[in-house]
Amino acid sequence: NAGVTQTPKFQVLKTGQSMTLQCAQDMNHEYMSWYRQDPGMGLRLIHYSVGAGITDQGEVPNGYNVSRSTTEDFPLRLLSAAPSQTSVYFCASSYSPGQGRNEQFFGPGTRLTVL
Amino acid sequence: AQSVSQHNHHVILSEAASLELGCNYSYGGTVNLFWYVQYPGQHLQLLLKYFSGDPLVKGIKGFEAEFIKSKFSFNLRKPSVQWSDTAEYFCAVIPYGNNRLAFGKGNQVVVIP
Numbered sequence: 001n002a003g004v005t006q007t008p009k010f011q012v013l014k015t016g017q018s019m020t021l022q023c024a025q026d027m028n029h030e031y032m033s034w035y036r037q038d039p040g041m042g043l044r045l046i047h048y049s050v051g052a053g054i055t056d057q058g059e060v061p062n063g064y065n066v067s068r069s070t071t072e073d074f075p076l077r078l079l080s081a082a083p084s085q086t087s088v089y090f091c092a093s094s095y096s097p098g099q100g101r102n103e104q105f106f107g108p109g110t111r112l113t114v115l
Numbered sequence: 116a117q118s119v120s121q122h123n124h125h126v127i128l129s130e131a132a133s134l135e136l137g138c139n140y141s142y143g144g145t146v147n148l149f150w151y152v153q154y155p156g157q158h159l160q161l162l163l164k165y166f167s168g169d170p171l172v173k174g175i176k177g178f179e180a181e182f183i184k185s186k187f188s189f190n191l192r193k194p195s196v197q198w199s200d201t202a203e204y205f206c207a208v209i210p211y212g213n214n215r216l217a218f219g220k221g222n223q224v225v226v227i228p
Contacts, residue, residue, distance in 0.1 A: 031214065040124065042205060042220040043159075050214055058215065090158065092216075102147060102209060104216060106159040 001026050004107035006091050012113045013081040021076040021110050023091030030096045032074040033104070036060065036087040043090065049074055050096065081114045088112070119208050121219035128196055129227050136191040136222045138180075138206030145211040148189040150180055153203045153221075162204070165189065176200070198228045 007022045025032065033048035035058075045058030049068040063085060065077040074093075078085060088111050092104040118141045128134060140146065150162040163174025170182040180191045189206060206219040 033216070035218075040220060042119075042121075043218040045215060045217075048214060056214070103149065103161055103164055104207075105161075106151075108158045 003027065004091055004093055004105050006089075006107035006110050008110060009108065010111050012115065013078075014115050015082060017081050018077070018079050019081065021078075021089055021091075021112070023074045023076065023107060024072050025074075025091075025093040025105070026072065027093060027105065028071060029093035029105075030071070031102070031104075032068065032091065032093045033058070034064070034066065034074070034076045035090045035092065036085075037090060037109075038087050046076065046089075078112075081112075083114045086112060086114045119206055119217050119219035121204075121206055121222055124220065124222060126222055126224045127227065128224065130198055131195050132226075134191075134193045134196045134200070134224065136204055136206075136224075138189045138191065138219060140187050140189070140206075140208040140217075142187075142208060142210050147209045147211060148180075148182060149207040149209075149216075150174065150178070150189075150191050151205045151207060151218075153205065155202070159205065162191070196224075196226045198226050200224065201226045 004025045030051045034046040035043040037043050044060045047066040049055045088109050090109050091107040094102045094104040120139045122137050148165040151159040152162045153159050163172050165172045165182045173179045204222045209216045
């Protein structure tokens with residue numbers, strides 16, 4: 001199993017550009033989520049999904065969109081990048097919470113810089 | 116919403132010293148608890164987890180954590196650290212049946228050889 005994969009590893013954008021961060025998992029996990037990591041802030045939840053076709057907002061959703069058309073994929077879209085979105089982005093997946101097996105597995109991260 | 120508190124954001128230790136990192140959470144119901152570690156330049160890896168049962172949980176690399184329900188705490192310990200334990204450590208909490216994992220702000224631990 002590849003686990004959770006993310007592309008790209010690094011990205012530089014100009015203010016106002018759009019892009020999609022890709023995330024895929026091959027563990028048949030129902031639950032997937034996106035976090036951003038900033039120094040001294042820990043990890044903050046952006047959006048999450050409990051299954052294909054179902055998404056919900058996390059702690060810091062503004063400026064980001066998600067969709068979940070398949071169990072495997074959970075892309076994160078930045079519609080108009082801003083310098084405040086400079087961060088490291090992590091995707092994670094797990095079995096559904098409440099089943100007692102909801103350890104989250106993390107991808108390697110995408111380091112995004114917005115100029 | 117639940118919150119997770121980690122104190123002493125920066126910790127500097129010598130090799131062989133003991134390490135204890137505090138974690139407190141605010142949720143009053145049943146919770147699942149985790150400690151994750153992030154080595155320099157790497158992604159988060161699970162150190163240990165608590166779902167139920169024995170409140171003293173043993174994880175990888177000699178780490179252990181104790182869940183004290185009355186104190187809403189899940190402190191991480193290692194009796195003797197090594198240089199390779201230099202990393203950032205995150206406590207995380209998810210209420211049972213909830214979908215949202217909440218992280219603390221992390222402890223940056225530096226072990227001096």
